[in-house]
Amino acid sequence: MAALSQFLAHLYTMTLVFFTILILELVIFVRSITDTICDSGRGRPITAKQYLKLIDEKNPVSRFKSTSTSGAINPETCAVCLSVFEEGEQVRKLKCNHTFHKDCLDTWLQQDSATCPLCRCKVLPEEIVVKFRQQRNQQPEYEGSDEELIFLLSALHGNYMRRFL
Numbered sequence: 001m002a003a004l005s006q007f008l009a010h011l012y013t014m015t016l017v018f019f020t021i022l023i024l025e026l027v028i029f030v031r032s033i034t035d036t037i038c039d040s041g042r043g044r045p046i047t048a049k050q051y052l053k054l055i056d057e058k059n060p061v062s063r064f065k066s067t068s069t070s071g072a073i074n075p076e077t078c079a080v081c082l083s084v085f086e087e088g089e090q091v092r093k094l095k096c097n098h099t100f101h102k103d104c105l106d107t108w109l110q111q112d113s114a115t116c117p118l119c120r121c122k123v124l125p126e127e128i129v130v131k132f133r134q135q136r137n138q139q140p141e142y143e144g145s146d147e148e149l150i151f152l153l154s155a156l157h158g159n160y161m162r163r164f165l
Contacts, residue, residue: 059123
């Protein structure tokens with residue numbers, strides 16, 4: 001009788017885990033369908049990685065090369081960090097012809113509006129900046145993949161079943 005009771009307990013647990021995974025798969029499927037039906041990302045926030053990629057597409061990084069002779073009276077400096085540019089450093093030259101260290105400008109563009117720190121010319125279109133701000137203002141969400149979640153649940157199920165064996 002004890003063996004039958006233990007078998008039924010295992011059967012109940014496995015059935016419960018099976019239906020939990022089935023429900024998760026259905027949620028993932030429904031979420032993927034609704035994501036494709038939405039306006040192709042219009043109005044959806046963009047991540048910092050996507051934002052920086054757009055900045056890089058509009059203003060690619062280059063290596064700094066000194067244009068003046070040695071002993072220049074006015075060495076070129078980054079207007080964000082106020083450091084003199086060193087030969088070979090990564091810099092971004094904006095359409096307005098102002099040049100900044102890549103990291104300095106990227107930080108500036110993420111914290112402020114997407115404008116040149118000196119002349120305030122727009123670096124990115126306003127709708128992209130708005131989408132990025134939406135993402136920054138949202139509460140943090142789970143950023144892992146759905147497959148990771150299923151793997152985690154499967155691992156937990158395996159540990160749970162080992163207790164009974």
